[in-house]
Amino acid sequence: GAVVSQHPSRVICKSGTSVKIECRSLDFQATTMFWYRQFPKQSLMLMATSNEGSKATYEQGVEKDKFLINHASLTLSTLTVTSAHPEDSSFYICSATEGDINQPQHFGDGTRLSIL
Amino acid sequence: GQNIDQPTEMTATEGAIVQINCTYQTSGFNGLFWYQQHAGEAPTFLSYNVLDGLEEKGRFSSFLSRSKGYSYLLLKELQMKDSASYLCAAMDSNYQLIWGAGTKLIIKP
Numbered sequence: 730g731a732v733v734s735q736h737p738s739r740v741i742c743k744s745g746t747s748v749k750i751e752c753r754s755l756d757f758q759a760t761t762m763f764w765y766r767q768f769p770k771q772s773l774m775l776m777a778t779s780n781e782g783s784k785a786t787y788e789q790g791v792e793k794d795k796f797l798i799n800h801a802s803l804t805l806s807t808l809t810v811t812s813a814h815p816e817d818s819s820f821y822i823c824s825a826t827e828g829d830i831n832q833p834q835h836f837g838d839g840t841r842l843s844i845l
Numbered sequence: 846g847q848n849i850d851q852p853t854e855m856t857a858t859e860g861a862i863v864q865i866n867c868t869y870q871t872s873g874f875n876g877l878f879w880y881q882q883h884a885g886e887a888p889t890f891l892s893y894n895v896l897d898g899l900e901e902k903g904r905f906s907s908f909l910s911r912s913k914g915y916s917y918l919l920l921k922e923l924q925m926k927d928s929a930s931y932l933c934a935a936m937d938s939n940y941q942l943i944w945g946a947g948t949k950l951i952i953k954p
Contacts, residue, residue, distance in 0.1 A: 771946065772932060772944045772945060773888070773944045775944075822887045822888075831875050831876055831895075833893055834942070836880075836887040836889065836890075
């Protein structure tokens with residue numbers, strides 16, 4: 730149980746392109762979804778927290794107009810990297826929790842984004 | 846400030862036991878999580894401790910001391926597939942996870 734699907738797994742695109750990443754909870758309703766960014770050999774950096782039907786809460790330093798998050802349903806959240814540039818290249822990972830907020834986060838497989 | 850400390854890298858031998866330590870300082874505390882992350886993959890949940898003591902789950906055990914702000918992950922009968930990074934994360938009073946940088950565990954035959 731508690732499977733989170735993230736798509737696509739890898740994206741390579743030109744600078745200036747907008748990229749959408751989907752995160753779905755397959756067998757549970759996700760009360761909260763999280764978006765992380767991870768640089769090589771570093772830990773997870775939380776970008777934003779989203780709850781279904783409400784605006785995402787962004788961490789300090791994360792541009793909400795650059796990283797658009799839409800949590801349209803209890804099983805789907807999307808992250809759109811708008812007008813991506815090479816410095817946006819990274820490993821983006823979503824996670825979701827079911828029920829109480831102190832429940833474990835279940836992670837998607839991640840999306841490796843490379844901007845040329 | 847809030848902080849998580851864990852060793853950067855550890856090496857152990859196949860079949861042996863290894864203990865990965867984690868100390869934390871958070872504003873309030875709502876539990877301590879351990880995750881395993883293989884290179885290039887997303888983390889997978891291993892354990893959650895909120896009360897003092899040892900939680901055993903197969904070859905993996907996790908210990909928590911709230912008074913000391915300390916946890917460890919114990920891996921027994923090490924297998925080559927256990928080579929991965931192990932992330933410690935503490936949940937603060939706002940239910941935010943504070944992540945450690947991870948401990949890279951290298952298993953040698």
